[in-house]
Amino acid sequence: MFxxxxxxxxxxxxxxxxxxxxxxxxxxxxxxxxFKKKGGTxxxxxxxxxxxxxxxxxIEVRRECILKALCIYLNxxxxxxxxxxxxxxxASVREVEKMVLGVYIIRHEGADSTDVPExxxxxxxxxxxxxxxxxxxxGCAVLLGFIYCLNLSYxxxxxxxxxxxxxxxxxxxxxKLSNKVQVLKNKLLE
Numbered sequence: 001m002f003x004x005x006x007x008x009x010x011x012x013x014x015x016x017x018x019x020x021x022x023x024x025x026x027x028x029x030x031x032x033x034x035f036k037k038k039g040g041t042x043x044x045x046x047x048x049x050x051x052x053x054x055x056x057x058x059i060e061v062r063r064e065c066i067l068k069a070l071c072i073y074l075n076x077x078x079x080x081x082x083x084x085x086x087x088x089x090x091a092s093v094r095e096v097e098k099m100v101l102g103v104y105i106i107r108h109e110g111a112d113s114t115d116v117p118e119x120x121x122x123x124x125x126x127x128x129x130x131x132x133x134x135x136x137x138x139g140c141a142v143l144l145g146f147i148y149c150l151n152l153s154y155x156x157x158x159x160x161x162x163x164x165x166x167x168x169x170x171x172x173x174x175x176k177l178s179n180k181v182q183v184l185k186n187k188l189l190e
Contacts, residue, residue, distance in 0.1 A: 001133060007145070008145040008148055014172065016145045028062060034184065042075065052113045063135070063136065077157065080155065083105065086107055098126065101155050104123055168185055168188075
């Protein structure tokens, strides 16, 4: 993780983890305000995700809920970015091997989304490239760093989420936003 952070900083002159986390925390109350106004099926899904914060108010759970809700708000599937598994058996290993790009989360049997994960890691092209990241927000930040360092394209089904990560949270090339991300950014600044 340290090497990804260092390489990202070398390429962009922006520290990866500290910038990602501080801006995620900075925008979290505004994001929750915007998410609460979302209606329809997406609004219902977001409210179910955000309910986990009532059970466990830790910053790690808060960040995880916001990142999952962000995907849904942008009409993308959070499980395209983050895959959760109960324990790590042979079936889970096969599922991870099918992932093209994403964060995996392993929770112990009987755990819910508010419990601390046993493991959080990053998968690229079916290979686990990093594990023991601690929490989902670290996983998402380091995944963004890997994408930048390896000059990979954002997955098409998560392009708005990664655009938000890059241009709003990391403040890189923020003058050119897609309409969807621009509307969200405007709502955050209201």
